[in-house]
Structures are given as C-alpha cells and as structure tokens.
Amino acid sequence: MELDREFPFELFVCRWLERNWPLAGVLEDDQTVLVGRQLGTQHRRWDTAVVVATRTALRQRARFGPDTLDADLLRVLQNAPAAFEWYRDVIPTPEFPWRYVREAVRRASERDLIETRHRSGRLEYRRRWTFPDWPDRIVVFENKPDLDASAADDLAGQLRHDVALGLADETWVCTRRTGDAVEPIVLESIPVEAGILTVDPAQAMGTVEWYPRQLEVLAPGQQIDHRSETTGGTVSAEQKRTTRLVLAERVYGRGWRSYIESMRPDCRHFTLREHATGYIPWCEAKGRCQTQRECAGSCAQFEPEPPQARMNEWPIDGGPGSWFSEVLKRRRRRRRPEK
Numbered sequence: 001m002e003l004d005r006e007f008p009f010e011l012f013v014c015r016w017l018e019r020n021w022p023l024a025g026v027l028e029d030d031q032t033v034l035v036g037r038q039l040g041t042q043h044r045r046w047d048t049a050v051v052v053a054t055r056t057a058l059r060q061r062a063r064f065g066p067d068t069l070d071a072d073l074l075r076v077l078q079n080a081p082a083a084f085e086w087y088r089d090v091i092p093t094p095e096f097p098w099r100y101v102r103e104a105v106r107r108a109s110e111r112d113l114i115e116t117r118h119r120s121g122r123l124e125y126r127r128r129w130t131f132p133d134w135p136d137r138i139v140v141f142e143n144k145p146d147l148d149a150s151a152a153d154d155l156a157g158q159l160r161h162d163v164a165l166g167l168a169d170e171t172w173v174c175t176r177r178t179g180d181a182v183e184p185i186v187l188e189s190i191p192v193e194a195g196i197l198t199v200d201p202a203q204a205m206g207t208v209e210w211y212p213r214q215l216e217v218l219a220p221g222q223q224i225d226h227r228s229e230t231t232g233g234t235v236s237a238e239q240k241r242t243t244r245l246v247l248a249e250r251v252y253g254r255g256w257r258s259y260i261e262s263m264r265p266d267c268r269h270f271t272l273r274e275h276a277t278g279y280i281p282w283c284e285a286k287g288r289c290q291t292q293r294e295c296a297g298s299c300a301q302f303e304p305e306p307p308q309a310r311m312n313e314w315p316i317d318g319g320p321g322s323w324f325s326e327v328l329k330r331r332r333r334r335r336r337p338e339k
C-alpha cells in the first residue's frame, strides 16, 4: 500500500499528529501544536517533531515574520535592549569572532526585527518587541513503517542519545499497525523511556502501545554518539534551551508541508492526491508517490507544464504547480496565529 513507503508514511504521521496531539490528556487552554519534519542538530536528525505553544506566544512570535530565525538572529533578539546600546555591550562574548555577530545585527535590521543606528563609529541597536520564549514542549518521533527487530536495534542507539541528552520533552517511535502485537523483542530493544505509537494509515487511526517518560529538559544533558555509543561532552541546560528554540524555529518556519519546495510541482506529471487524512504528492508518470530525491530537475521523466496551463484559467498565476504550492503554504499558515 502506498502509505507504507517511508516518505508518504511520514507525511501521514505528520498530518495525523497535527490532528490528534496530545496522545494523552488535553492541551491547556490557548495551546496549539505545530508539526515539522526532517529536522535536527549537528548530531541527530528526527523524522517528525511536534511543538506545543500557546496562541498568545505564537502571536508574539508572529511579529518577527513567518520565516525561521536562525541561532545568530536569535542571539541578537534575545539580548536586544530596550534603549540603544552598542551590540558588544549587550550580547555575551561569543566563541567566534565578533564580526559574525555584527553581521547578524545587520541581518536582523534588514528584516526590520530591530532598530539600529551608528554612534561614534559604533553599531547600536534596540528591540522593537521582546522576543518570546514561545515553545512550551517539543516532542520528537522516529518513523519506521516496518519496525522489525533489526530496525528496532538500529533505532535503539539514537533513542538512548535522546534520553541521555533530554533535549526534547518526549521521544517516540512510530510504526505501522499490523494487527499483531508489537513483538517482545522489539519492545526489549527500545529504551523504556521512549514511547511507541502504532498507526493505521488506511483507517487514519493511531494507538499508543507504550507511553514515554518525560525527559529532563531543564537539566544538563549528555551527548552520546549513537553509532559508537561512546559518551561525549555534557550539554548545559542553557545550551539545550537555545537548541530547543532553534529547533522550534525550524518547525515554525517550515512546518511539514514545505517538502513541495524541494520537489518539481512545475512538472506536468506532478499532482497532489488526497489520501487518508490529507494530500500526498503523486507522480502520474511513475504511478505512485515519488520521493523528494527523485522529483528533481534531473528526473528523466520531468516535463515542464504546458505554457497554456500558466495562463488565465488558474486561481493564481503560474498553473497547477504553483497552485499546489499555494494550497500547502496556506495550510501551513493556518496553523500559525497571526500577530
């Protein structure tokens, strides 16, 4: 079945979580969720992430525009003073040359995130708004449509890394429901702190097989190399807080529907098909959901949209390809309250 393949399975999981989070209890008043996919740090990449935040915090965040704010911009915004000050007086001394910080101050100014001026040859800045510490919770998922004993073994090291570091509040494995109980050998390989979710794309259903433990996000964490399982350095609580915000920002800016930006919706064979709980990309030439990697300009079957598709008949300029992109963008925006 189509949704058993990794890419469409992952899109299904993102959509299902967007509709069904939390998996236990209820969200607090005013809270909502944003879902992202394929994001991570230098040491670890996750298939899916759920970020919980209040609508109030998201409206404050929305003042800073719809795009992701990277770590350099966040440093500038989080230390922005109320009155004009030299940037070196307010931003903690970085572990790299100051010129990179200066460059980030300029970028922030170009995006109208702060106000700047020059006094006595010094670049000064002040905030326009206080930057909110907007994410309440971050939950990460590994998606494995076929979770057999060997796949569980491969995942175990990565999950142990998540547990030791405690960057996310919860770590989960999500797999396809087969109708059989999850094999005991699979359960044995996966750390008890990780949750296990089984989903049935055909029925648009999900079942929690094992609830995760809440991880220590406010305490220092331990880096573990998930391949060699050797212990790396300690990560301070402050570093974790910054990394959590960087991750949440990627979810905020990209969501999970941005896959279309790295595909070729301008190909005449590209379409979106409604499946289970949402759309998945579909290639009419291949007769299946194509992967992001194969749906590129290098694809041997790529054919540009006919010129007449780009004129008049479509609700926005640019033909069906642009229309697909616009539909997904609109859905992404709908999840983020406006300022």
Ligand code: SF4
Pocket (backbone or CB within 6 Å): 264, 267, 268, 269, 270, 271, 282, 283, 284, 285, 286, 290, 294, 295, 296, 297, 299, 300, 301, 302, 303
């Ligand atoms: S033919 Fe190739 S480029 Fe066109 S939609 Fe299919 S995979 Fe994408």
